[in-house]
Amino acid sequence: MNQLFSAAVERVSRVAGVRGALLVESEAGVPVVSELREGVNETAIAALAASLFRRTAAASETADFGRLNTLQLEADDGHVVAVDAGDLILVVVVDHDAQLGLVRYEAHRAAESLA
């Protein structure tokens, strides 16, 4: 199982412009497997991304939009993409100028491989 998780994270991390990717236990908000560039705070990213994903998922269900699949956060200097992977969330931290379409595609493929 651990190999499967590592493979999913590695797949996304290989995309150009990805600063790091991690699988986070969605309820606890703690990292399971990660591959991050130096200087990226793993604990903070895992906790905050999981919290944001859970709250947005609750908002989505409240608004009758159904299950949340993807959360994309855009900021001045980069993006965070979070994809539902069952009990886990795949979180990808991306440079501002990365190809977001490719990142999203690979993130979804990686999340599907865990289902």
Place this chain on the structure above:
Amino acid sequence: MRGSELPRLVDALRGPIHVFVRESRARIALLVSGAGQVLAQHGFARGYHVMNVASLAAATHASSRALAELSGASRWEHLYHGGRERQLFLAPLRTPLGELILVVIFDADSSLGIVRLFYENLEREVAALPEFQQQPERADQSSFEQDLEAGLEYTSPEAASED
């Protein structure tokens, strides 16, 4: 920590604990010294609950530290219990004045990751407080109990007077 030092320490901790509770969305938070003196608390309704949890936290801290040393782990990071509705997080908070113990109870409104994240921030903030830089006076046997109860009187005087 001596009873005479507590008002200064309790005052200094009010701000950081308030921020911790707000950011982590904890339901209950308690900060005690290694001896079980209450230094800060949030969310308790009754004084005897505070004292019971403080004593248990100090005992758990001592046991965990001993167990960590025996097992060669040198020090313990935190204890976590995930209940059905409420979860418990207990961790040592290292300061120049010595180790304090943080007890946090939270529910689905927060998560272990969030509590752990803001616990790390709290530890950094408390360790940098000027009030925590001086070495404390040593308590003697006769003053120990008085010092122990002083913490509750300063953090929640109403709760202390009801017991």
